Amino acid sequence: MSNESDNGKFHEGDVAFIQSLAELLNASNLAQISVKREYGEHDRLTVSLSKQGKVTTVAAAPAPVPAPAPAATPASNAPAAVTNEDPASLPGAVTSPMVGTIYLAPEPGATPFVTIGQTVAEGDTLLIVEAMKTMNHIPSPRAGTVKRVLVDDGTPVEFGAPLMVVE
Template structure:
């Protein structure tokens, strides 16, 4: 069995494992999970998931790092578009949350215009952003017609299942 084949099997199993951890976190009283798996000298998985209380606004926690990664890659950047507010963005009626663990992108390709901007009107089904998971680009559609009020993530941000991404009202 080639090294790439082993890596692909680890990666597929790791994604299912991470999704199971996210479901466990959401269905339990746990607020944080952290797992580190070593498959070999240069092959490892580090997972850190956290769920925050609804009283405060928090940036989405870093979701995963597969393989060797610098420590800076695990830090979640603070979104520039997130104004300070007392309520949790995920609790807002127009919140659009991530349906999976992955990396969120605001445009189709680096250097191109974003799918949407704050203040832009969108129709139900319009693409708001992309979440990449397992090298698959998943278009996240607007769940309803409305106006983009807030963008809660930066381009290239790791997101976890259920993390608030945008507010469309």
């Protein structure tokens, strides 16, 4: 990897950031990680790493670049029907507000916060995303019924990844 891109030099820490993403990808069961860092209106870094096809793209872009839709691994308690639709585009999709590790229960062996078919109120805790040793409770953005759980307990997620569907 060189220290320059189409737009000039990488920012200090970008190489370490990219190496950290690569380590996260290798240590997890994720197939792809895509991240966009914005340093200013016309200065951003877009990084896409993928285990499939061994494609690695790093670019500092002067114009907005749409991020690819994050992929999710269906949880073991998700419905058996497999579709090609992007879970993040489903009505009622709840996405991750941060990169971290998912926990479906308050502690190991405890009852999950929610189950498929359960009715939840706006603000009820759906799950926890652990980021930097901090347990972040993810509240339901709306009242409704949990239709799908799209993640498994203890798995890493990226920002914007679909977690659940609450309709």
